[in-house]
Amino acid sequence: MLDQDSLDLLFDSIKRFLQERYGFADYQRISDSELGWSQEMWQEFVSMGWLGLTVPEEDGGLGATAAQCLDLFEHAGGALVLEPLLPTLLIAGEVVRTVRHATTRKMLANGVIGGDVRMSLVPRQVEAVCTCSVIANGDGFHLKGRFPAVLGGANATHFVVSAQLGDEFAMFLVPKANTGVEVEPVRLIDGRWGATLNIDSIMEAEALLPIDARGGQRLEDLVAAGCVAEAAGVLKRALNTSIEYLKLRKQFGQPLSSLQVVQHAMAEVYVVSEQMRSLVKAVSEGLEGPDSTYLVSAAKAYLGIAGYRAVEKCIQFHGGMGITEEYPIGHYYKRLLVLGAACGSASGHLQRMAFRIRSETR
Amino acid sequence: MLDQDSLDLLFDSIKRFLQERYGFADYQRISDSELGWSQEMWQEFVSMGWLGLTVPEEDGGLGATAAQCLDLFEHAGGALVLEPLLPTLLIAGEVVRTVRHATTRKMLANGVIGGDVRMSLVPRQVEAVCTCSVIANGDGFHLKGRFPAVLGGANATHFVVSAQLGDEFAMFLVPKANTGVEVEPVRLIDGRWGATLNIDSIMEAEALLPIDARGGQRLEDLVAAGCVAEAAGVLKRALNTSIEYLKLRKQFGQPLSSLQVVQHAMAEVYVVSEQMRSLVKAVSEGLEGPDSTYLVSAAKAYLGIAGYRAVEKCIQFHGGMGITEEYPIGHYYKRLLVLGAACGSASGHLQRMAFRIRSETR
């Protein structure tokens, strides 16, 4: 496993790279391109070794834990990175680790490291409209289901899907190339491409991953943690952008930043932004602990309870500029909304927490 | 029925009387007295004819509708009147009207007008902890139940109690003097005396009032409307008191009222206070209409959603003074909390509203 110092060095370089090469103008250019993300940029990420971060060392990766990578997502969120780092980088390591067949594993690991394998996790939360069924089919399985707005769905090469197999939880790695896998790209409001996924496909036996319900939950927790880390980065940048703007912008002869209500509102945004960062730190420390799911739910819920409102304040004090596409603040808001909804909204997480609170010994 | 002009004249005189005779110092003096309300003051109310307001004209009252009297409660709430106007004045008229036995009715009406009969309504909302049962007992009934914190309970002479009699809704007028009626006085946080009521009593046949479930609901609506009207008065005075204070009080050489955050907070309080007054007006106009219960629920819920928070802001900007007993603002807060909880809290009313929304034709 990579030691923390080497990781810190890597993250510093990532931060610098994004600062220099992924400014708001770069983001806008990439977002306006037909593809909606940049394959050149993706190749740069690959060549700098980002994609192999969580792949086990024996498979040629850097063997970092997902928790160690959350810092990267703070930077990526702040830079509004459009390339599909989010699902792959956090879950690829765990998925590769479970693959039994050596050749498959090697191919998968190399694919991830080289940027050609991109994974997307279909979260279980969206139960209301997902009807996923699976039955044994000879040696393999017949999987059927539809899933709306899957994060990273449009540019994924593999989908990690959970389903109920008889009484058992089961998790499948479904290659996009499989017959009967239909991907309907959906552009999310933050400019990233998700997909509505339609699966009606026969799969080989080895598509079934040896991952139990807890392991499945863990994968979801990891992606949710990534969303929370990105959100912390977004909040910080939204705050900084707003402060800069408010110091420049004058009304009635005074910079807006000199108005007390503006100052107090920004102080409130600062508090939310700092608390979000504290939560990311807590999540990163607790991700291997017994309460990780609850902790991730709390962080995700905080994003919905306090995070949205914070950026709404930033927009408000931008005045008309706040709702224009040419200013960054609206883009931070849209990114935050997507991050808040991916892997379970605040409502859903609060409900899960309430359930757990209720069921604890009275 | 009294015409509106005469009523307006009466309400003007009430307003003036309270301004002159029921200032904050008077309130404090009465509140600190052993009884907690002033019998002398009560006699003045009686002699000015307030208590007969809703008693039918044929019974010697003024025959005003409860809706017409809401203005009075705005004034009484603003003055923090401690005497038990609230339940009696609004429901006495309706109750008297239903009494069949002529002598009883005459005694009751005269008692109300003369201030010797004071009624208290036991609301059905507090279902969780009220267990009220009634069975026929010869010609009469055997009523059993316990009810916590009944508004005006300690100084009432009669209790209006609803119960399930077999499959039917039933409403009883229970004299305090009945054997088996136990009144445990409870001083509410606003200084008024409520009571925990324990009833295990055999009642005569005529204790059963000819009031059906709708009529019972209506009585509760009336008392709730009175609470809302009082609350509007409280909010208005809380705002005015705060503005006065903030204009006088200096910090860093400036009156607090010159700070923008203080101004905005008070503007928000003003909005709530005005909206509350609009709601009282709407309730008063809608009290005879088909949606009266829903409307009263909305007004009561608004009090909990927005009213509490508004006075909390007033306290906050009073600084330390806000939490002292010698300043009025804390008293307005306590009064508001009691009004918010009496006849159903915001939570309960929202739940009722949600139920109705859900059940409306889809």
Added chain:
Amino acid sequence: MRYRYSPELEEFRHEVRCFIREKLPSSLARKTRRYEHLAKEDVQLWHSILAAHGWSASHWPKEYGGPGWSPVERYLFDEECALADAPPLSPFGLALVGPVIYTFGSDSQRQHYLPKIRNGQHWWCQGYSEPDAGSDLVALKTKAVLEGSEYIITGQKTWSTDAHLADYMICLARTRGEGKPQASLSLFIIDMQAEGVTVRPIETIDHGHSVNEVFLDGVRVPASALVGEENQGWTYAKFLLGNERTHNAQVQRSRRDWQLLCDMLKQLRCGAGCLIDEPSFGRAIAELDVLLIALEASVKRVLEDQVRGREPGTEASILKLEGSELQQAITNLAVRALEEVSGPLSFDLITEHIGLEGPCADYAAGVAERHLFRRSVSIYAGANEIQKNIIAKSVLGM
């Protein structure tokens, strides 16, 4: 629940309702629910239907071609339009320019402009805000210089809704270099086809285009384009903004949004039941109704005052504040509901995928745009902070 009015008013409401039911094309209602930025022809179609019936300029007095309705009748008319998902007419000519012209304009302006505003032939936009003067009109820089019989207007306007569709702009410009701004601004009518007028679209975060920058580069207008007196523009503009603010409560449209959202929650499946059975949503929708009822009650109070001849003062600030926050609160809940059921928002929600049908499916399809664009309602027409300043200063004397 809804408020009951007198039998005469309920009769009036019924008449309006029947008219709309008969005349409003369902395709227009559908687009309105979807929150599409409607094409000019769409709006004009509905405008001409109303105009043919004498109902387009619903709040104008009879002498200028309005129906001569009372404030309550106007309110009920607007409510019926909202409940039927009729597209809102372009407000600038009808609600802002018309009243200014019939109140302060010349006879020839009245004769020339009012009929064409009324029948929808002319579209208008407003030219108040400038890049450095948003809520702060005093800092306006656009200049109008009299040269012979013409004014030459130079400057830059922004946030001009519908400028790309408009025939005329009502433009606030500086006619005196010094002195109090309150006595140095004038109001002009500018033909959008005039030389020197350039419109640059501003894309908003909902990917829509409704607002614009307008560059005025030495635009020449005849002296007759001046509205009212020179240097009195500030007074007129305040008059306009006052009108705008009452209108901006948008309480009837919010009531309709609430209904559609309610239906959406009743259709969206969640576990065994649907979202509205999930009590956190049940409570939330009830809470929105509480706020709506309170706002409706406040609007009604203002209307009754108007009937008694009292023009709304600071109440308008209350309505603008609460009205805009309510609009945002409604879309917040709609977003929460969609997030719960279908995950991250997109601009191309396929409503069948989440089991929606009927009017609320149209509503759901436009929730993302609506939510994002609605961030503007607390900003435009005097930001909410400005409204609070007004209340604190002019009502509370702070």
Added chain:
Amino acid sequence: MRYRYSPELEEFRHEVRCFIREKLPSSLARKTRRYEHLAKEDVQLWHSILAAHGWSASHWPKEYGGPGWSPVERYLFDEECALADAPPLSPFGLALVGPVIYTFGSDSQRQHYLPKIRNGQHWWCQGYSEPDAGSDLVALKTKAVLEGSEYIITGQKTWSTDAHLADYMICLARTRGEGKPQASLSLFIIDMQAEGVTVRPIETIDHGHSVNEVFLDGVRVPASALVGEENQGWTYAKFLLGNERTHNAQVQRSRRDWQLLCDMLKQLRCGAGCLIDEPSFGRAIAELDVLLIALEASVKRVLEDQVRGREPGTEASILKLEGSELQQAITNLAVRALEEVSGPLSFDLITEHIGLEGPCADYAAGVAERHLFRRSVSIYAGANEIQKNIIAKSVLGM
């Protein structure tokens, strides 16, 4: 859920927990849960138990008789005290005066005062705020005039918690009439028995008595009562307030309140189930946990910074802000629950009537007092508005 610490720290926590379990009288725990204003003897009893074990001055360095704990150990100690409903010790001597004296005081002051603060013999109060100087210490009017070997102190202090119980006051007074206030205030130790000291109780809206006005009428103190240097009082006071602010997050006490509230919701019957099954309460208690977890995470971050030698700066403002709002949010929900079940609040709730038993019944009995008195937590120790000013100015550079 709770955070996990290293095995050594969990071992430490265990030791503290066992100690408290063994030594804390249950009657004291009960009174603490009920939010009674504890009698001085009650607090002193617990103080002396801790002192006998060397744990009373939990954050003092070893050389002055503290246990020499790390910031995280102190945090865990406080947490265990809170979770066991141990009465909070009077903070003025321990948390404020002690550190000032061992940091800025003379040797003889250290020798004289520190041991008696530590063992609970001396109680202290603070004399900072004045009727016209609350959050604004710069406007202080109390004067100290040197006359021979004595200072004569005259003025009026207010909001002095425990002044009616205290042996000494740490008092901020003006020693220089002109010049910047930052260089004209000094810090004095006043014997509360001295002639000229009058304490007037201030009753608070919970009908409690903990704060006081203190009149200082020509009180004579020896020159040795001056702490540190003359005219440096402002620096020392800021140091004290900094300490106070970290402490004021009160996150461990809030965690305990949350637990008790949770139990209360599990016991209070509502329809067929109990309140916590009513999803609006379920959601609300989960939401409070979210805010608690966020605050705990922020406190932990500060603690870890402290371990690395970074003293908390503006983070303290975050903790104070969020901590105080959370305390209020918790009692808000408790009030909502009691309102739902038993109607209007009284100060004498009979908890058996609503079916409560055990620790949470004690908690419920004190909810009215707690809720009302808690209005003060966003006011004292630098009102929340002041904290926001600090953040805006010193962090955000606005």
